[in-house]
Every structure is written in structure tokens, then in C-alpha cells.
Amino acid sequence: MKYVRMPIEIESPESIGYDMIECNLAESSVRDISFREMGVNLDTLVMAYGDHIGKPALRELIADPYQHIHTRDVLLTVGAAGALFIIQSSLLTSNDHLIVIRPNYATNIETPKAIGCAITYIDLEFDKNYELDITEIEKSLRPNTKLVSITTPQNPTGVSIEEEKIIALCKLAEKNNFFLLVDETYRDLSFVDPSALAASVSDHAISVSSVSKAYGIPGIRLGWIITRNTSLQYLFLAAKEQIHICNSVVDEEICYQYLLKKENYFYSIRQMVKNNFTVLENWMGTHKYLEWVKPSGGVVAFPRFKNEINIDVEKFYDKLFQEYKTYVGPGHWFEQSKRHFRLGFGWERENIFKKGIENIDRAIES
Numbered sequence: 001m002k003y004v005r006m007p008i009e010i011e012s013p014e015s016i017g018y019d020m021i022e023c024n025l026a027e028s029s030v031r032d033i034s035f036r037e038m039g040v041n042l043d044t045l046v047m048a049y050g051d052h053i054g055k056p057a058l059r060e061l062i063a064d065p066y067q068h069i070h071t072r073d074v075l076l077t078v079g080a081a082g083a084l085f086i087i088q089s090s091l092l093t094s095n096d097h098l099i100v101i102r103p104n105y106a107t108n109i110e111t112p113k114a115i116g117c118a119i120t121y122i123d124l125e126f127d128k129n130y131e132l133d134i135t136e137i138e139k140s141l142r143p144n145t146k147l148v149s150i151t152t153p154q155n156p157t158g159v160s161i162e163e164e165k166i167i168a169l170c171k172l173a174e175k176n177n178f179f180l181l182v183d184e185t186y187r188d189l190s191f192v193d194p195s196a197l198a199a200s201v202s203d204h205a206i207s208v209s210s211v212s213k214a215y216g217i218p219g220i221r222l223g224w225i226i227t228r229n230t231s232l233q234y235l236f237l238a239a240k241e242q243i244h245i246c247n248s249v250v251d252e253e254i255c256y257q258y259l260l261k262k263e264n265y266f267y268s269i270r271q272m273v274k275n276n277f278t279v280l281e282n283w284m285g286t287h288k289y290l291e292w293v294k295p296s297g298g299v300v301a302f303p304r305f306k307n308e309i310n311i312d313v314e315k316f317y318d319k320l321f322q323e324y325k326t327y328v329g330p331g332h333w334f335e336q337s338k339r340h341f342r343l344g345f346g347w348e349r350e351n352i353f354k355k356g357i358e359n360i361d362r363a364i365e366s
């Protein structure tokens with residue numbers, strides 16, 4: 001493996017320092033909550049190794065909302081990042097071929113690069129509303145295609161893939177014997193009913209998610225892989241055991257107690273996201289310089305400067321950060337042009353969020 005640090009991590013708010021930023025529009029999750037707010041009690045927890053697959057009661061809670069999915073289909077991982085690493089490093093070698101849809105969350109591109117497999121990128125286009133064309137995937141298949149990797153709702157665009165397409169992709173996977181990796185980390189933040197969980201549609205599909213983005217608790221590093229394919233699950237467990245044996249029992253217990261009563265918190269989380277999204281929609285609706293494809297879920301959008309706008313983007317980002325202490329995610333975090341930037345609308349409270357987008361206007365104007 002050849003590891004390279006990704007710009008999205010080198011330049012992340014936690015790397016440059018949260019105290020440097022007044023309006024944080026670079027985040028891709030809802031606001032983090034404190035341990036005290038969670039009302040969790042760990043007094044009787046024994047500091048032992050945990051169940052290698054993951055705490056059974058927690059896996060049952062995670063499986064519960066989905067049709068055709070059982071506790072045994074869920075493997076707990078260290079965040080969705082850990083899940084993606086386990087899947088990609090277990091399935092791909094330098095002799096295999098991967099098809100990955102861009103733009104995408106950087107790890108879905110960088111880990112396969114580190115493995116050294118052959119990669120075909122399918123670039124979704126702004127001018128086509130980032131719509132996925134399945135025939136493009138079909139045309140790119142090779143005899144050694146092992147994995148096709150998609151994310152829905154997308155990071156950084158917030159665009160979702162429709163259920164018919166997920167089903168069609170599952171059929172394609174079965175027919176051509178590849179696995180379909182669906183990163184569904186933003187699923188619980190869909191604006192409309194999300195499509196069927198990919199892993200519930202086919203045993204060639206693998207769904208990944210975590211509690212980081214929708215619930216504001218990335219500090220416990222708890223994610224999961226769901227697949228009904230038992231030999232795949234066994235392979236992923238082997239990888240997990242070799243990397244870190246099991247999850248932290250502390251993380252598992254906190255996550256379990258939180259998810260048991262998540263509805264107590266989730267309503268206000270969704271309300272805050274909805275309010276900020278309305279502010280963002282109004283702002284984008286009449287914007288002189290920026291255009292976007294409206295997200296259908298998640299907490300990020302990926303606006304761009306209109307083609308006719310002549311702007312020095314380096315100066316824009318510099319001014320926005322140095323002068324207005326406002327931070328967004330430039331396009332190069334996603335191997336895209338810097339005329340795009342990722343704008344997170346789930347993190348800051350409404351007044352600071354409003355100030356942040358006003359600062360974007362000020363930085364453009366100046």
C-alpha cells in the first residue's frame with residue numbers, strides 16, 4: 001500500500017484548528033454534541049475486549065429498520081472510514097479493476113489508489129444534474145471488475161441516486177459478478193424517504209454507514225458494514241480482526257445507549273438542518289455569481305462560480321478565511337475545479353450560518 005495524505009484531511013478544520021474559524025462551513029456533518037448531552041452511563045461497563053463482530057444488541061438496533069436485514073448481516077467498524085478501508089483492502093488487489101463515481105468522498109478514491117488497482121472514474125456532470133448513467137458503468141466493465149463504488153446521498157454534492165438505479169445496479173452486479181459498494185453515510189439525512197438499503201436488495205451489495213454525520217458523534221468512531229453475503233462478512237471480519245480485533249467497548253456502549261433514544265435528539269437535529277437549508281435555498285435562488293445542483297439529502301452542497309464570472313479563486317479563498325474567518329471546502333478536496341466549493345449547512349447555528357454565507361458574498365465582491 002502506498003499511502004498519501006489527502007488535501008481534505010491536511011486542510012480539515014481539525015487540522016488547521018477550530019479556534020481559527022468563526023464561521024465553519026467546511027464541515028460535512030451536523031454539529032457535534034457533548035458527552036453530557038447524551039445522558040450516557042458507563043459506570044458498570046467492563047473494560048474487556050468486545051465481541052469481534054460488534055456488540056450484538058447494537059447490531060440488532062442498526063439492523064432493525066431495514067427489511068430483509070438481520071443482526072448477523074451487520075459488522076461494526078471504526079467509523080465509515082474503517083468500513084471503507086476494510087472493504088477496499090479485502091476485495092481489491094493490483095490485479096483488480098474498480099469503477100468509482102466522482103465527485104466522491106476522498107477515501108473512496110484514495111484507498112484504491114494506495115492499493116494500486118486499475119481504476120475507471122465515471123465523472124458525474126454539473127450540467128447533467130450529477131445524474132448517474134448506468135450504461136456508462138456497463139460500458140466500463142472489464143472481466144476483472146471486482147467492485148463498483150457509489151455514494152448516496154453524495155459528498156460533496158448532496159445528490160441522491162434513485163431507487164430504480166440502485167436496483168438496476170444490483171442486477172448488473174449479480175449478472176457480471178462484481179460487488180457494489182454503496183456508501184450511505186448520509187442516508188439518515190435524506191430530505192425524502194431514502195431508497196431501499198442496497199444490502200437489502202442483493203447479496204452482491206455492501207452498504208456502509210456510521211453515526212458520525214447524522215448524529216453528531218464522530219468522536220466515538222462507530223460505523224458499520226451491512227451485507228447479506230456470509231462469505232464476504234467472514235472476509236471482512238478477518239480484516240477487522242487483523243487491524244484492531246474489535247471495536248472499543250466504550251464506543252459501542254455509548255453508541256448503543258444513544259441510538260436507543262435517538263429520537264429524543266434527532267428531531268431537533270433535523271429541524272436545524274432544515275432551517276439552514278431554507279436559508280441556503282433562498283440565498284442560492286437569487287445568487288448573482290454562484291449556481292448549484294440542489295442537494296436532495298445530507299448537509300453539504302457543491303456550488304460553483306457561474307461560467308461567465310471572472311474571479312481569482314485563490315484570492316477568494318484566502319480573503320474568505322484570512323479576513324472573514326469563514327471556511328469552506330475548495331473543489332480540489334474532491335479532485336474537482338476550485339471554482340466549486342463544498343458548503344456545509346448542518347454545523348453552524350442559523351445566525352452564524354447566515355453570517356458565513358454573507359461573508360462569502362463579501363469575499364466575492366471585494
Ligand SMILES: Cc1ncc(COP(=O)(O)O)c(C=O)c1O
Pocket residue numbers: 028078079080081082105151154155183185186209210211212213218222223
Ligand atoms: C461519504 C462519507 N463516507 C464516509 C465518511 C467517513 O466518516 P466516519 O468515518 O466519520 O464515519 C465520510 C466523512 O466525511 C463521508 O463523507
